[in-house]
Amino acid sequence: MKFGGSSVGTVERMKHVAQRIVDKKQQGHQCVVVVSAMGDTTDELIDLSRQLNERPPAREMDMLLTTGEQVSVALLSMAIHALGHEAVSYTGWQVGMMTDGTHGKARIKDIKAHKIREALAKGNIVIVAGFQGMTEDQEITTLGRGGSDTTAVALAAAIGADLCEIYTDVDGVYSTDPRIVRKARKLNEISYDEMLELAFLGAAVLHPRAVEYAKHYKVRLVVRSSFTNHEGTLVKEEAVMEQGAAVRGIAYDKNVAKISILGAEDRPGVLAKVFTALAEEKIDVDVIVQSGVKDGRADFSFTVSGADLEKAVEVVKGLKGEFDFEDVRSESGLVKVSIVGAGMVSTPGVAAKMFDTIYRQGVSIQMVSTSEIKVSCIVSGENLTEIILALHSAFGLDASTEAFVGGPKERR
């Protein structure tokens, strides 16, 4: 069972979570619980650090931030004791969550889970601090974004858990963002691959790293609400598709910018040069499109996050000496809209239906990108709501009732 920061953000919520865990135990389950830092704790610690050092060393940042989860596990354990049950809390290093030494975004290398097994065998509820680990040199590390989800999935894999439940502030994975489409449908099941696409495409219920981990170790995941008893969404290898449906869900990513390099000399290695230079500046490139070559000159375009646009343009212009091009143009305020579904590959005409639906909204498609289980279109952001509503309806995803929409998104 994993509970995010907003699920344990107050004393009352902490008590509520303790009761849920005790209920689960009383149903006959052995429980290992992963918790994030309470509510705004992490942001407050970051604020404090910036007052002392505008560029604090990553090692010391990890030392600082890991206290947030340590406070949570201790308090949650106390709350469970108050209900008359045995619980024992552990930090990342105590449960042998071994990572590499990349402070701020360490990767899990190994989990020495014997301490958890022993504590479970003694009848304890085991509470583990999410988001944190230790290197072989006993340095404290954090796993970065999605760290607590990843902790939960990795522990579930290490101890061979029957199920890994991710409790959050929405009651499952939806066919699209229920804040836009009130008739978004809660999915009963979804495959790892579909979940990965949705995660990467901005439907941030689960962090993609956690989904990848779950896929690799075949951990059965459930995403469900910590505030309701609704059943949630099961994420597993092969998810059942409803009859006739090819599309599982619709995702979007709001903050997209496009850069076009026009009239670039067409010789081998030019593209590699551009994307290597961008990677060195830690700028992620998403959709890439190259148009046909004419007179030995080519145009190509790619998208980056809006936040990276300025820097990306700078990087590209700085390559002028390395290869020749006529112009660089950029455009921000774009969105990426995607349809995702494992059934797509065997259903002809899905992409065509998507393009047609978007055109009917009077919107022109600027770029397209496809994989076996998704089609993404880059379009102007002005008509986003209408596009999503139209696609949701066109692919038969509208539910008969309105969705439950919870509190704010969680950080970790």
Next chain:
Amino acid sequence: MKFGGSSVGTVERMKHVAQRIVDKKQQGHQCVVVVSAMGDTTDELIDLSRQLNERPPAREMDMLLTTGEQVSVALLSMAIHALGHEAVSYTGWQVGMMTDGTHGKARIKDIKAHKIREALAKGNIVIVAGFQGMTEDQEITTLGRGGSDTTAVALAAAIGADLCEIYTDVDGVYSTDPRIVRKARKLNEISYDEMLELAFLGAAVLHPRAVEYAKHYKVRLVVRSSFTNHEGTLVKEEAVMEQGAAVRGIAYDKNVAKISILGAEDRPGVLAKVFTALAEEKIDVDVIVQSGVKDGRADFSFTVSGADLEKAVEVVKGLKGEFDFEDVRSESGLVKVSIVGAGMVSTPGVAAKMFDTIYRQGVSIQMVSTSEIKVSCIVSGENLTEIILALHSAFGLDASTEAFVGGPKERR
């Protein structure tokens, strides 16, 4: 260098402490720094825990409270980096501060200081979280009251430090409480034994555990202010006495209560029964006086902390079945006033002078207790200030200038 919670209670103070440490380093010293939790952090965490569990398990309390010092060390390290110097922070478990498993008041068993030595050898300033350790089973422990002082002294012993500086909010050890006697004299030197008596007697500049540790391992201690550059007080084996002086200082303990057992049957083991029963309830007994036996019946009196009075009386009355006595009486609102000095043993008439000075204030002495280096009197609390002023003057301790008096007392 050890800095208490009020010395690092705000961002500004943290920066100030960082600068002091860097100054020390630039004077050519290798520095290991022990820090407590910032200001009220510990109290806030305790408050939070009580909202979840009125009697939180000691193990989980240690898990919770140790985060306070971890936050401090990370932030202080960042503040030092901001000044352009290398620093590295460690928790108790990371520096091999091994303790027994008594959560809440663990005792240090061993320190595996190689990590500190390695970090120093690389030119780092080393910042260590005070108050905390780890058992052999990797359980997190705290050292209890005075824990950060003890951490500092123990580390100084383990790495063979030339000096252990305890930075606090007063600029040294005074001949008495400068809040009462404005002409209290700052002592340049004091012996471990004298410091121990002063510590136990309520002059809480240094925790007695830390002083005992320092005495045992012959660690040279300096108590000095984190807010001024005054020289402080050196605590060592043999301290130089000023000419003709027998008394080093005057201590007091305000919250004293007396219990008298009247007409108790006089047979072996009665006293042992009483004090064993009190010890089992964790009630500390201080001064004990037995008066003469008459008709096979004896009276005896002892003092406890005012906070323990009610429980102590209950314990004594509960022993009625085990031995016979006529009555139990109690009195609260008493104080213990003590004179301390290693020169006392070789100076006749010191005790007599003390008694005489107190009598001249029109105060009767209820109980007396002596050791080689101190005399303590239990008196009514009403004239405490006058008594201390009179004793301070009578033993020639008045300084020619008034004392610097800093902020509030520190917890750890």
